[in-house]
Amino acid sequence: MRFNVFKNTVLLFVLVIISCANKTKNISFNRINKHEAAFQSRNNETIVIGANQTERYLPMLQGKSIGVVANQTSVIFKTNNTYKHLVDSLVDLNQNIKTVFAPEHGFRGKADAGEHVKDGIDTKTGIPIISLYGDNKKPKPEQLINLDLVIFDIQDVGARFYTYISTLHYVMEACAEQGIPVLILDRPNPNGHYIDGPTLNPKNKSFVGMHPIPVVHGMTIGEYATMVNGEHWLKDGIQCELNIIKVMHYNHNKWYSLPIKPSPNLPNDVAINLYPSLCFFEGTNVNAGRGTNTQFQVFGSPFLKSDTFKYTYTPKANAGAKYPKHQNTLCYGMNLTDQRHLNHLNLQWLIDAYKNTPDKATFFNSFFIKLAGTDVLQKQIESGLSMNAIKATWQKDLDDFKNKRKKYLLYN
Structure with a gap:
């Protein structure tokens, strides 16, 4: 027992050190072009994503049964330009992760666009995976039973038809109905520097467009969730209890190069x-x-x-x-x-x-x-x-x- 306590303390200390030390250089998996390289180095080196700020959210997880909405982008960055998946990190800290909810493309991000993603078991952690793409876009009450908190940590790209914000809507709605708070670990929007496109007419609502917003909305996931609440877009106007771990040193004019492709067909x-x-x-x-x-x-x-x-x-x-x-x-x-x-x-x-x-x-x-x-x-x-x-x-x-x-x- 003493050894386990010591091990957990050491792991928690390591993660806190990582989050404090990491200023997230976010070396691009393929930089946009030579014209942007200098802009990237000047503006992005001090950004610290929400997931890396473990000292802020780990205390919120203690003693709780947790669900995590995540995919391959849900990672904690380390100081040597490597990263570890958020779920794997929390499991190593003996956090009580009961369920992983997977969006379009799946938990490990390998499914085609529009491809049915099946429920299953994560082979690495043994945690049950529930698909939120296909027939089951909104978590069912029985899938949330005994959960005290749901974490949402997915890298978005700031377009209305990119379905992760639709998944966000349904997760917030389901959690609000069950009285379960949602913790958002925020990440920058790589297209957050502009707003453009036609605004959705509610009669054309679908999973590739659920709210009356332009094609390019210029908001992070955390900001967007706040708007969903504030505009009463959830069913019957209910609101979800939100906690948001903000990105440090970020603004919408900062260029952000993604280190992991957010879906199979957005490679760089x-x-x-x-x-x-x-x-x-x-x-x-x-x-x-x-x-x-x-x-x-x-x-x-x-x-x-x-x-x-x-x-x-x-x-x-x-x-x-x-x-x-x-x-x-x-x-x-x-x-x-x-x-x-x-x-x-x-x-x-x-x-x-x-x-x-x-x-x-x-x-x-x-x-x-x-x-x-x-x-x-x-x-x-x-x-x-x-x-x-x-x-x-x-x-x-x-x-x-x-x-x-x-x-x-x-x-x-």
Whole structure:
């Protein structure tokens, strides 16, 4: 017994030292480009994510039965540019982790987009895993029974149709109904430096867009959770008890390079930055790089005019896309891997692709309206409006959202 107490004390001391010492350099798994390297080093070296601030949240866990909503990004960084999964770290500290809840792509982040994620047992820790993607998007009361606290720690990328914020909504709602507090270990938003896109019309609500916000919302998970509560977006207007471990030394103008890819088809900083603009292609007959090693950095289709779109590639089944659009078919398109860092949503690529598709009736599919959150954008593109003209129609909604957003910001 004395040895176990000593071991736990030493482990707790080590984690506290790590969190205090780590200023999270966050060496990128693939830096966005040479133009951003200096900006990264000047602005990001002092950021300390919520998960690393163990001295702040470990006391909240003592004596509690805990559920954790996590994926492969849920890590504690160490001083030698390595990291350890949050769940593994808490288990090593003998914290009572009862259940892991897994979002889209699964607990270890290997499932394709849209692929059904099954319940199971984590082979490393032996902890039961409950999928929150597929038929069971909201934790059931029996799945929360005997839990005293739920931790939410997932790296988001700041786009409305990136489903981790939808999972956040359902976790908050389920916990509020059962009187269980949620502890959010906050992380920076790599697209938190701008706000853009059409605002979702509630009649188009789906798992890829649940709230009346723009495509790019400019908030961290912690800030977004506060807005969900404050705007009474949970069922029947209930509110969830929240505790948020804020990111230290962060503001929305700081560039943040992700050290772990947040999902299988966002392999680097370029893809993450282009994702809000290129994801619209998921609702068209154009491939957005799935089935390549440059996901969300290229786009193409067999139907685009080859004299205009001279870049070619052939999507192949790979670990991130078992059945990519236009599999094994030569596609004509554009290579955006050298695109400079965007601070706005770029519609021009979508507009140009539509204009250069001979059979325009087959360009859009039903998923496009869910991604856009409105049926207006498709009509605007089909009518020939320019990007600037389209974006002008968003401005009032964007101004209204920015004013609303101010109430919930945790960072400048």
